[in-house]
Amino acid sequence: MNANVMNPLVDFSDLPRFDAVSPDDVTPAITDLLAQCEAVVTQIDQSSAPATWEKVVTPLEDVTEKLSRAWGIVSHLHGVRDTPELRAAYNENQPLITEFFTALGQNLALYKKYQDLHTSPAFNDYSVARKKIINNALRDFKLSGAELADEQKQRYAQIQEELAALSTKYSEHVLDATNHYSLHIETVDQLAGLPDDALAAARNKAQQAGKSGFLFGLQFPSFYPLLQYADDRQLRATIYRANCTKASELGENLEWDNTAIIDKILALRAEEAHLLGYANYAEVSLVPKMAQSPEQVAQFLLDLAQRARPYAEKDLAELRHFAKESLAIDELQAHDIAYASEKLREQRYAFSEQEVKQYFPEPQVVQGLFSITKTLYGVDIKADKASTWNPDVTFFRIEKNGQLIGQFYLDLYAREGKQGGAWMDDARGRRKTVGGIQTPVAYLTCNFTPPANGKPSYFTHDEVITLFHEFGHGLHHMLTQVDELGVSGISGVEWDAVELPSQFMENFCWEWDVLQQLTAHSDTGAPLPRSLYDKMLAAKNFQSGMQTLRQVELSLFDLRLHDGYLQQHQLSVQDLLNQIRSQISVFKTPEFNRFQHAFSHIFAGGYAAGYFSYKWAEVLSADAYAAFEEASDNSAIGIKFQQEILAVGGSRPALESFIAFRGRAPEIDALLRHNGMAA
Known part of the structure; x- marks a missing residue:
């Protein structure tokens, strides 16, 4: 890098300069910033002033x-x-970051x-x-x-x-295993049942790889249509x-097996808890x-399980009966659940997810989301400009009474090199500065099917809910009115409450207006x-009992991994x-x-002993x-x-x-x- 050109990672004048960041910038920037941090900490330590x-x-x-x-840009x-x-x-730099913040x-x-x-005495006068x-x-x-x-x-x-390095390695193994896998199907006959947009996406994926036919990967928008729609039972099983x-040890490449990493992470977390004087890591969490x-958490989960x-x-029971009578599946297997459920939904409620999907083009959904946000909170969301990490990423600003209050990046599509799932992260927080108010900026990331054949991306209703969920997180971060960095936006919010604004927004995806x-x-x-809306509403709680138990299962598993149960009963993770x-x-x-x-x-995501959240x-x-319903x-x-939830x-x-509130x-x-589980 030219010595006269500022490293983009240490340019804090405005938004991140993604178009200018290269891997070569990382080490010089982090080294310089760590040195600055050390100098300030030393100065504070050694000061004799009150x-x-x-x-x-x-x-x-x-x-x-x-x-x-700076590290947030690199991590993103x-x-x-x-x-x-x-x-x-x-x-190379993650251990240095961990070392500094630990010290x-x-x-x-x-x-x-x-x-x-x-x-x-001044403490009493603080805000x-x-x-x-x-x-x-x-x-x-x-x-x-x-x-x-x-x-x-x-x-x-x-x-x-060690934990930081292991979590990173765990995440990279998942990403590599996801990206490496491919299922090549030569003829469309083998893909009977798949909707046209899933076929188009698989054909595009094959063409990009220089192959004929259809290609499927383990990114959710790629593999899940096979589970949900493919008539070929063996294909679903595969x-x-x-x-x-x-x-895992049963995956394609043992090099990416996370078994040993899981055991090591759990052992280190338990050791950390004991060092701090706690009985187990769940108590620390x-x-x-x-x-x-x-x-208390275990009781909450078991009570919910009992009700569900x-x-x-x-x-x-209904699904098994339907699968046997209508699909000739005598013994329902795990790879049949999504397929049989979709067929049962179609029969019972006379619609399919695919039919609904045709009504949710990305531009309409996004603009509708912005319109609802304006109705709820009196803010305007407008297209804005910023350098991004991919041409598909868009950027927006939030204004109230013409004044900028926040901005966000929207990265909607799945692609190789991108971790799966959906999440919100902060690029910067709101705080008062010498020059005024630093407005918050957020990253909103999803993994939906990209546009194909000149048409926009179309979302399933579940994907619309996901988008609303992540936007709820974003609003929590961007609509804050707190000027102190440590507790503005999502900062300082208890982890088991941080999902409140996101899950709250999901409810609007079911309102007719x-x-x-x-x-x-x-x-x-x-x-x-x-x-069609009435059918969707009737089907809203379709299999909600099974879905609730699934979440309880994962939450209780997470809790028991970290509350000493594993060691007390001398069990393996499996x-x-x-x-x-x-x-x-x-x-x-x-x-x-x-x-x-x-x-x-x-x-690898911060929810250890916290998935119950x-x-x-x-x-x-x-x-x-x-409260809205009332x-x-x-x-x-x-x-x-x-005022009472987001702003504070x-x-x-x-x-x-x-x-x-x-x-x-x-x-x-x-x-x-x-x-749909009320008495």
Whole structure:
């Protein structure tokens, strides 16, 4: 790089310069920023002046925010545009990032400064947000081992570095196994049942690979239509097995087997918990969450399972009967579930997901989403310009009364080199600066089917829900009115409450007035007809019992992995999963299923001993949405939701925010009712 040209990763004047970033920029930028951070920390440590916000928190936030923003760009590119060169640069620098933040959390001199801030007379005059930041910092110092003996601190730091490296390797194995797999089908006859858009996508994939016929991979939009629509049962079995054994000892390439990594991650997390004086890692994980103990979480999950089980048993009995009588499938297998379910839905409700999909073109959905957001929160969303990491990525700005309040990148399509799933991440947070207010910026990432044959991408209704979900996260980050970086937007929000705004937004995907704005048929341009909507609504809770048990199964598995149960009963991870499945599930999963080898949420995504958060927050979101169902004026409720939930970010406990909005503590009734499981 030319010495006279600023490294784009250290240019914080505005938005990230994705068009200019190269893997060669990573190490020089991170090295320089780490040196700046070390210098500031040393200066704060050695200062004999009384601790004040301006002398401790502000300079520390200023310098670490730059490091976090630069590393955030690198991490984002690692997730959405992975290359061997970028991966090498990421893996080279990740241990240095981990080492710095671990040392920061263990810095006794800095810990003492925050303690002084907490006990100073000025603390009483601080804003609620500043008090929360200081209290969070004191909690996090303890969780980072600041009070450990030097030898224990050293071991704690080693554990953090090993965990960071192992999580990255786990994620890369999943990505490599996903990208490497391909199923080549020569003739269309073998693909009977598949809808035209799935065939077109598979044909395009084959052409891009220089092959004839059709090509399928393990990206969700590629493989799932085979499970859902392919009449060829053996074809369904083949793709099912490939997907649920990826990155395992039963997968294509043992080089990507995550078995040993899983065991090592769990052992290190348990050791970390013991170092910190906790009985198990689940206890550590719950310290900054709403839930009080692993026992409380387990009871919540088991209670939910008990309520859902009769509905799940009924769901499965109906599916088995239908499969036998109508599809000649005498013994329902795992690879038949999606196919038989879709056929049963079509028979029972006289529509298919494919029929619905024709009404959800991407442009209409996106603009409809923006329109609903304007109705709810009085904000305008407009197209904006920024450099991006891929030509398909779009960029938007959010304004209120003509004033910029946030911006976001929208990356909707699946492609090679991009991690699967959907997520929101922050590019930068809102804070007050010398020049005014720094507005928040978010990344919104999905993995939908890209456009083909000159037509826009069409979304399934489930994909529309996913988009609304991630946008809910984005609104939580971008509509904040908190000016303190540590608790603005999603920062500082308890992990088991962070899904509240996202799951809350999902509810609007079922409203008739909303769907009128989101839909335009691929041929006629007509909005969704009322008759089809009524069928969708009737089918809304189709198999909700089985789906609820599936989420409980995953949540309880995650909890038991981390609450000491594994060690107490001397079980392997696979044994534990089998035991949880036999306890919770109503359907026997195949012995070869290795779901845990690609369970990135808990092994590479921050949800360790926290996957229950989805169901926990669903109680909050369903109850919050019930306020809209009860109200005559949705716009007034929308403003209240914005003011009491979105605007306050992490500046106060999530339970206080919920009570301020709802007027009482959350109740589970609305969730059960929304899922068709009310008594």
